[in-house]
Amino acid sequence: MAGNNKKKAVVLLSGGLDSTTVLAMAKADGFEPVCLAVSYGQRHSVELDRARRVTQAMGVKDFRVVTVDLRQVGGSALTADIDVPKDRPEDELSHGIPITYVPARNALFLSLALGLAEVVEASVIYIGVNAVDYSGYPDCRPEFIRAFEQMATLATKAGVEGTRFEVRAPLSGMTKADIIRAGVKLGVDYSMTHSCYDPDGEGRACGRCDSCVLRRRGFEQAGVADPTSYVKGA
Amino acid sequence: MAGNNKKKAVVLLSGGLDSTTVLAMAKADGFEPVCLAVSYGQRHSVELDRARRVTQAMGVKDFRVVTVDLRQVGGSALTADIDVPKDRPEDELSHGIPITYVPARNALFLSLALGLAEVVEASVIYIGVNAVDYSGYPDCRPEFIRAFEQMATLATKAGVEGTRFEVRAPLSGMTKADIIRAGVKLGVDYSMTHSCYDPDGEGRACGRCDSCVLRRRGFEQAGVADPTSYVKGA
Numbered sequence: 001m002a003g004n005n006k007k008k009a010v011v012l013l014s015g016g017l018d019s020t021t022v023l024a025m026a027k028a029d030g031f032e033p034v035c036l037a038v039s040y041g042q043r044h045s046v047e048l049d050r051a052r053r054v055t056q057a058m059g060v061k062d063f064r065v066v067t068v069d070l071r072q073v074g075g076s077a078l079t080a081d082i083d084v085p086k087d088r089p090e091d092e093l094s095h096g097i098p099i100t101y102v103p104a105r106n107a108l109f110l111s112l113a114l115g116l117a118e119v120v121e122a123s124v125i126y127i128g129v130n131a132v133d134y135s136g137y138p139d140c141r142p143e144f145i146r147a148f149e150q151m152a153t154l155a156t157k158a159g160v161e162g163t164r165f166e167v168r169a170p171l172s173g174m175t176k177a178d179i180i181r182a183g184v185k186l187g188v189d190y191s192m193t194h195s196c197y198d199p200d201g202e203g204r205a206c207g208r209c210d211s212c213v214l215r216r217r218g219f220e221q222a223g224v225a226d227p228t229s230y231v232k233g234a
Numbered sequence: 235m236a237g238n239n240k241k242k243a244v245v246l247l248s249g250g251l252d253s254t255t256v257l258a259m260a261k262a263d264g265f266e267p268v269c270l271a272v273s274y275g276q277r278h279s280v281e282l283d284r285a286r287r288v289t290q291a292m293g294v295k296d297f298r299v300v301t302v303d304l305r306q307v308g309g310s311a312l313t314a315d316i317d318v319p320k321d322r323p324e325d326e327l328s329h330g331i332p333i334t335y336v337p338a339r340n341a342l343f344l345s346l347a348l349g350l351a352e353v354v355e356a357s358v359i360y361i362g363v364n365a366v367d368y369s370g371y372p373d374c375r376p377e378f379i380r381a382f383e384q385m386a387t388l389a390t391k392a393g394v395e396g397t398r399f400e401v402r403a404p405l406s407g408m409t410k411a412d413i414i415r416a417g418v419k420l421g422v423d424y425s426m427t428h429s430c431y432d433p434d435g436e437g438r439a440c441g442r443c444d445s446c447v448l449r450r451r452g453f454e455q456a457g458v459a460d461p462t463s464y465v466k467g468a
Binding site: 064065066067068069070072073102103104105106107108111112114115116118119138139141143144147148150151152154155156157159160 | 346373382
């Protein structure tokens with residue numbers, strides 16, 4: 001199209017704080033973002049609504065949703081009937097693999113992103129994994145990302161034909177406060193974003209799950225007012 | 235449970251000739267199979283019915299279906315509105331990447347199998363890719379399978395804790411005729427299996443798509459009577 005020579009990049013978007021920041025970074029890097037949200041039977045379907053609002057607010061022209069029903073796989077508090085933990089002491093948050101871990105989730109999400117990248121002729125995929133996450137989630141570690149890139153190039157027609165796929169995880173190594181500061185500089189409106197594992201019917205955050213605790217602390221440490229809508233008393 | 239100390243293995247099952255043979259091989263290797271069928275918006279939903287019949291006939295106790303809606307990704311004659319080619323000359327079948335290629339399909343299927351393997355505590359995954367396929371499909375090549383194993387071990391909690399995931403592709407290097415002969419020896423009833431890309435409303439095979447042509451030729455070359463139900467005149 002006339003006036004648009006931008007290269008495309010696929011951005012995995014959940015509508016959360018991290019992936020929304022990554023979307024702003026992909027745009028700042030000069031890419032035309034093709035956003036992919038994965039609906040995987042997560043309890044908090046409010047995420048998808050937020051993802052859609054984020055794409056509208058940020059001028060994304062191509063937003064796609066892939067639905068994957070993981071209930072028959074199970075194994076996570078986010079897809080099965082396991083209670084989401086609340087009010088855990090802060091020093092527990094960064095140790096061990098949380099029960100909200102979804103087995104092989106990032107391998108799955110990146111595989112979906114890879115298929116889409118091949119279809120839209122993008123070679124770059126953005127994913128919002130970060131330092132706080134990868135202390136607990138194995139599939140947030142840089143060595144996983146590198147192994148995925150190797151596999152991706154061998155997995156695809158585009159790879160056979162010479163494309164080398166690159167997975168960018170620009171939040172890797174950043175704290176939540178770093179991410180918020182970077183996003184604010186890029187003009188991200190965090191009031192649209194959603195992080196809570198256990199929101200109420202109106203999509204208000206519980207304020208007490210691990211994800212809420214990390215998010216709240218991030219705003220505090222960044223010195224940025226927290227625009228999140230929390231349930232009363234949280 | 236008493237009397238059952240078998241190790242589990244996840245078997246990707248489509249209800250087709252290849253994956254049904256692989257299921258028989260996994261059982262012969264001494265595993266308790268956990269079968270995973272992926273419903274990905276393929277035109278031929280008859281596959282899933284066949285997969286279920288196969289698991290029932292072969293005494294599989296654990297059969298799971300994951301639904302992935304790939305229509306918003308597109309890019310394949312199997313998920314989009316592209317015509318399935320018919321009556322191609324045989325010498326074209328093994329050249330180039332077919333339009334029935336689904337972008338990054340095996341990366342996606344194996345990622346789903348990996349998540350399930352982690353949940354059921356299996357370290358072995360069986361997949362029915364074979365020599366005829368990998369001339370055309372990049373994600374059927376042994377080097378892809380090896381790269382996936384590397385990634386899998388880094389992607390998972392189980393991998394962090396010491397499990398090394400193994401992807402077995404026992405049909406790799408076998409022709410269709412070899413596969414049929416091996417399956418017949420293991421007692422596989424191929425009348426239950428389905429291969430056609432474009433079956434009619436009753437699930438009868440068209441006899442003319444690439445998959446039917448390869449299957450028919452396989453039975454001929456194996457010297458085994460073809461039990462497939464074809465549409466009239468095919």
